[in-house]
Amino acid sequence: MLSRSIIGMGAVASTGRGVRPLFDNLCRGRTGRAELRGFDRTRFRAQHAYEVDDRPAEGRDVPARATALLIDAIGQAAADAGLGEDLSGVPILIGTGLRELRSLELWWREGTDLDDTGLHFGTALRERFNADVTHTFSNACSASLYALALGSDLLAEEGDHAPGTVVVAGVDVLTESMYGLLERVHPAPPDRVRPFDRDRTGVLMGDGAAAVVLSRDAGGRRAHARLRSVAVNCDAFHVTAPSPEGIAKAMRTAYDMAGVKPKDIDLVMLHGTGTLLNDEAEATAMADALGDAANGPLMTAIKSMTGHTSGASGLMGLVMGVTSLNEGRVPPTVGLEQPVEEAAEFRFVTGDAASASMNVAQLNAFGFGGINAVAIVEAAP
Amino acid sequence: MSVVISGVSVLIPGADGAKALAAGPEPGAGPVEPAALVGKKGLRYKDRATQLGYCLTSAALADAGLLGEDAMAVGGDIGVVVSSNYGNLDTVVRALDTLREGTVTATSPMDLPNASSNVIASSAAIRYGLRGPNLMVCNGATSGLDAVNWAVTMITAGRVDRVLVVGVEPDNDVVRRLLGGRHAVDGGAAVVLEDAGAARARGATVRAVLGRYVRTAGVGAVLERLAASGAPAPARWQLPDATPAGVGADLLPGVERAALPEHSGRGSGALGVLQCATAVGLFDEGGWGPVFAVCGTDEDDASAGLVLLAPPAPEAV
Numbered sequence: 172m173l174s175r176s177i178i179g180m181g182a183v184a185s186t187g188r189g190v191r192p193l194f195d196n197l198c199r200g201r202t203g204r205a206e207l208r209g210f211d212r213t214r215f216r217a218q219h220a221y222e223v224d225d226r227p228a229e230g231r232d233v234p235a236r237a238t239a240l241l242i243d244a245i246g247q248a249a250a251d252a253g254l255g256e257d258l259s260g261v262p263i264l265i266g267t268g269l270r271e272l273r274s275l276e277l278w279w280r281e282g283t284d285l286d287d288t289g290l291h292f293g294t295a296l297r298e299r300f301n302a303d304v305t306h307t308f309s310n311a312c313s314a315s316l317y318a319l320a321l322g323s324d325l326l327a328e329e330g331d332h333a334p335g336t337v338v339v340a341g342v343d344v345l346t347e348s349m350y351g352l353l354e355r356v357h358p359a360p361p362d363r364v365r366p367f368d369r370d371r372t373g374v375l376m377g378d379g380a381a382a383v384v385l386s387r388d389a390g391g392r393r394a395h396a397r398l399r400s401v402a403v404n405c406d407a408f409h410v411t412a413p414s415p416e417g418i419a420k421a422m423r424t425a426y427d428m429a430g431v432k433p434k435d436i437d438l439v440m441l442h443g444t445g446t447l448l449n450d451e452a453e454a455t456a457m458a459d460a461l462g463d464a465a466n467g468p469l470m471t472a473i474k475s476m477t478g479h480t481s482g483a484s485g486l487m488g489l490v491m492g493v494t495s496l497n498e499g500r501v502p503p504t505v506g507l508e509q510p511v512e513e514a515a516e517f518r519f520v521t522g523d524a525a526s527a528s529m530n531v532a533q534l535n536a537f538g539f540g541g542i543n544a545v546a547i548v549e550a551a552p
Numbered sequence: 553m554s555v556v557i558s559g560v561s562v563l564i565p566g567a568d569g570a571k572a573l574a575a576g577p578e579p580g581a582g583p584v585e586p587a588a589l590v591g592k593k594g595l596r597y598k599d600r601a602t603q604l605g606y607c608l609t610s611a612a613l614a615d616a617g618l619l620g621e622d623a624m625a626v627g628g629d630i631g632v633v634v635s636s637n638y639g640n641l642d643t644v645v646r647a648l649d650t651l652r653e654g655t656v657t658a659t660s661p662m663d664l665p666n667a668s669s670n671v672i673a674s675s676a677a678i679r680y681g682l683r684g685p686n687l688m689v690c691n692g693a694t695s696g697l698d699a700v701n702w703a704v705t706m707i708t709a710g711r712v713d714r715v716l717v718v719g720v721e722p723d724n725d726v727v728r729r730l731l732g733g734r735h736a737v738d739g740g741a742a743v744v745l746e747d748a749g750a751a752r753a754r755g756a757t758v759r760a761v762l763g764r765y766v767r768t769a770g771v772g773a774v775l776e777r778l779a780a781s782g783a784p785a786p787a788r789w790q791l792p793d794a795t796p797a798g799v800g801a802d803l804l805p806g807v808e809r810a811a812l813p814e815h816s817g818r819g820s821g822a823l824g825v826l827q828c829a830t831a832v833g834l835f836d837e838g839g840w841g842p843v844f845a846v847c848g849t850d851e852d853d854a855s856a857g858l859v860l861l862a863p864p865a866p867e868a869v
Contacts, residue, residue, distance in 0.1 A: 215656050259769075268668060270690055272644055279645045279726070280652060287730050287820065290637055291692045293853035303769040303854040306698060309669035309690040317687060321702060324709035332766075332781065348647040351656045352664040403711070405632070405686035407677040410665035417683070539665055540674020542686045 175323055176394035177548070179254065179338075179384030181247025182490045183240050184477045185221040185377055189247065194494045197502035198524035202476040203377060204363055210347055216360035220345055221377030221478025234274035234283045236378070238295045241265065241342040244380035245300070248338065252384035253392065258300040263338040264322050265292050265307050266314030268481035268538070273346045292342075304334075311538030312444070313403075314482030315341025315381065316546055319489070320401035326387050340382035343481035350376055356411075357447075364479065365506035366443030366472035367450045367514050374446045377478020381486040394551040396493040399531075400428035406541025412448055413537055418456035421543040425533070426460070429547040433464035436547075437529035438495055440488035442537050443472025443504070444479050453535065454513035469527055471520045475505040485536030485544060492532040496550040501525040554748045555704045556863070558756040559616025560832045561608045563589075564739035564816060573741070573826065574833030579815045584739050597662040598675065600722040601639040604739055605672040608718050609680055612742035617756060618714070624681040631684030631706055631715035634673035635699035635821040637692060638727045638736055640666055645726050672720065684712040689821070693793060693848035694767060694856035695719070696824020701765040701858065703745045713750035718742040719825025723817060731818055740822035741829035759832045763842065763859030770850050771799050774857040778844065783859045786844040788834070790827040792855065793819050799849060807844075823847050824856070831860040 180190050185203020187193035203221040209232035212218055223240060226233060249258060271290050278285035288294045291307035310317045322337040353374060354360050361373035385398060402424035406417030426433065442453055458465045473491055474480070480487055495501045503520045510519060534546040560570045563584045566577035586603035587595055590610055595603050609632075613619040620626045643666040650659045665671050670688035677686050685706055689699040696719040703715035720740030721727075727736045751758060766777040771792065789804055791811040812819050812826060819826055827845035834843065841862040848855035 211652075213655075214651050268670075270669060272641075272669070275641060275644060275730075276648050280648060285730070286732075287637060288692055288852060291690055291695075293692055297769065297853040304767050305691070305853065306689070306702075307691045309688045310686075311668045311670045311674075311688075314670075317685075320685075320711075321687075321705060324705050324711070327709055328705070332764075346644070346667075347651060348644045349667050351651045351659055352647055352661070352667050355656055355659050356661045356664055403685045405674065405677045405683055407628070407681050407683045410671070410674060410678065538670065539668045540670055540677065540686065542670065542674060 175326055175398040176386045176388060177383050177396045177398060177493060178386045178392050178394050179248040179252025180395055180490045181244040181251065182381040182487060183223065183243050184379035184480060184487065185223050186476050190490055190494060194491055197473055197476050197491060198500050200503055200505050202505055203478065215351060215354060217354040217375065220375050222345060223378040232277060234277045237271055237273060237342050237344045238292060240378065240380035241292055241340055242299050244382040245338060245340050248382035248384050254384060256300065258302040260304060261336055261338060262304040262325055262334050263296060263302050264318040266318035266341040266482045267307060267309055268311050268314055268343050269346050269349060270307060270309055273344055276347055310542055311540060312481050313485055313536040313538035313542050313544040316401060316485035316534065316536040316544030317403055319546060320403045320544060322385050323398060323401055326385060335387045337385045338382060339385060341483035341486040342380035343483050344378040345376045363506060364445040364474050366445045366475050366504055367510050368507045369509045369511055371445045374444045374479050377480045379477055379480035379483045379487055381483055381490045396496060396548045396551050399547040399549050400425050401544060401546040402428055403544045408541050410540055413452040414541055415452045415455040417541055418452060418537060418543050419459040421545045422456060422460035425545040425547050431531060431547060433461040434467055435531050436468045436533050438492060438501060438532040439468050439470045440492040440532060440534045441470055441472040442535040443474055445474065451511055451513050454511060458513065466516045466518060469501050469520055469525055470517050471501055472504045473502055485534060489534045489546060489548065492534055493548055496529050496532055499526055499528055501527065553708060555707050555745050555762045556748050556751050556758045557743050557760040557832055558746045558751050558758060559612045559744035560759060560829050561611030561615055562741045562829045563604065563607055564737050570829045570833030571836055574830045577813060577816050594679065599640055599643050599666050601636055601720050602672050602675045604720045605634060605676050605718050606679055608720060608740055608742040609676040609716060612716060612744050613680060616744035628681050628683040629712060630682045631712040632673050632677050632682050633687045633689060633699045633703045633715055633717045635689045635695040635719045635825060636672055636721055637690055637695060637821040638721050639672050640669050641726045642724045643667055682716065693852040694854060695821035697845060697847045697856040697858045700824060700828060704762055707745060707747050714744060714746045716742060716744055717825055719822035721820045721822045735817040737817045737819050737822050741825040743825060743828050758863040760835050761861040761863060763861050765858045767854055767856040769854050771846060771855045772803055774846055774855045775803055778857050778859060784842050786842050787840055788843045790830060790843060790845040792847050792849045793823055828860060835862045
């Protein structure tokens with residue numbers, strides 16, 4: 172049975188920097204929603220996003236913001252795990268939806284510097300951490316949980332070359348093209364992210380990065396939690412419309428790999444993007460996979476406060492979910508008033524943060540192209 | 553447990569198969585025409601990299617004996633790993649230009665899936681019914697060999713028995729500007745990787761056997777690691793994308809060197825998979841190994857190396 176120790180964590184989002192401050196802000200129901208900070212607002216119907224406020228001047232965008240957030244999150248996780256600053260030889264797996272495509276946009280339109288070594292994150296991670304086993308996966312909105320699956324597979328390898336420690340991270344920042352095309356497909360411009368609510372208007376993007384250090388054994392350090400499984404698959408159905416069958420299959424595979432039953436799940440960190448297509452499909456799949464236990468676990472969707480952090484969002488959910496297990500508190504889904512019919516029997520956390528004693532959490536992440544990833548984590552003994 | 557190559561496809565100007573690639577792509581050839589290879593249906597609204605990916609997927613599955621008469625994959629749980637660095641850059645800048653020169657309402661909703669860099673991998677899965685793990689690797693110069701290794705990792709971990717690995721790079725104005733005027737290969741290659749036992753069970757022909765993979769800083773260090781791992785001495789060395797500095801003349805003395813010719817353009821994310829296809833082309837012609845494939849020069853963030861071994865002689869019946 173797979174069991175990997177999570178010995179380091181880091182996170183940064185519009186709602187806070189550092190795992191604990193971010194978690195506390197989410198439990199207070201604080202959102203990072205604000206008017207667009209780095210784009211010309213006159214080009215868009217939607218006017219809001221969940222951006223990290225780190226630009227040198229209001230309204231002026233700069234390249235390599237994704238890289239900066241990624242380095243921040245990895246630095247936090249590595250320090251937390253006691254890895255130090257030299258990560259040569261340590262595999263670093265990065266899940267991202269949009270890589271440094273924002274830097275490409277600024278290069279194309281405004282002439283900032285870029286060459287083809289600046290689209291992935293390896294170049295910057297070599298400079299900052301001397302890292303040389305870096306892998307950038309561009310797997311849409313399930314990217315960081317896909318990266319987690321591969322990191323866990325690496326730790327299962329045998330032989331003298333098999334690593335004992337792996338860093339897994341996720342990162343994304345807004346790109347103008349994705350922000351625009353996402354709002355283009357909504358009938359009315361989205362105003363805020365209200366996952367699973369009947370009156371939701373759609374999704375808005377957010378900036379963020381999260382990182383974890385996974386280890387074959389905790390080596391005497393107290394682990395934050397244990398990773399029990401990550402299942403990945405592909406609907407092979409439609410480029411933008413999710414398939415409840417494919418998602419439910421990923422969930423059942425994750426339960427089987429972890430050796431847990433639906434009734435063992437205490438907490439679900441939902442993908443919950445607030446898009447018109449995702450939430451019903453996710454709720455249908457969730458109800459199918461949980462069966463009789465559908466009203467068992469507490470459920471929440473933190474995108475209601477962080478926005479959709481794309482490729483980072485799966486791992487962001489994991490880091491916050493692990494903190495929930497350890498703290499016995501669950502952040503609310505802000506703005507959720509009337510759940511969609513498919514989710515009517517779920518125990519959503521709304522209003523204030525919930526308090527509960529929990530042992531097992533499920534993390535969901537689904538991406539364009541029907542690429543699904545579901546992870547199961549268990550509180551450290 | 554070992555992982556083998558059981559199918560291959562190649563599409564670049566001047567080479568339409570592994571043997572032609574191993575012999576060296578012809579200069580002056582015209583571009584690959586996806587509509588002529590897989591038909592026009594379904595190509596509209598797909599970017600060039602995705603169209604090329606369809607062609608490579610179809611041909612590699614057919615070569616491996618995994619394409620049914622309905623033009624769908626036989627047995628759905630096949631994984632997909634695609635490597636491309638330049639795949640959707642054209643869509644991103646086109647949508648951006650439209651936004652900047654008009655407003656969001658002037659953009660096309662059909663561009664939304666293409667704005668996500670994984671569109672090549674997920675589109676191939678949808679068109680050919682590939683329901684296994686689906687991964688898009690955008691990892692710079694080493695990306696193609698990295699993609700092959702991630703497929704091996706997922707097979708070794710027991711996630712999946714078969715994975716289609718595609719390396720593809722389109723050529724267009726954005727790419728040329730990014731490369732300072734050079735062009736990209738505008739095509740690529742695909743290989744079908746299988747658990748050796750699973751390949752044997754369905755009677756597949758083994759075309760190559762995969763050996764050790766390493767990724768570290770510097771071409772010399774990669775070769776040292778491969779040697780230290782007990783890999784047999786190479787018969788041939790597939791070189792990284794050419795750079796002005798090239799690779800050290802003192803490395804692997806006496807070993808035959810081969811590279812994608814200058815006229816083919818930059819291989820980038822397609823290169824590692826093209827190198828694997830070249831090895832299959834050599835082995836298909838009775839050539840022997842091992843072949844060392846190396847991507848990423850000392851000027852890149854790292855280099856990766858992969859050992860490819862000739863298939864074992866067929867057992868006497």
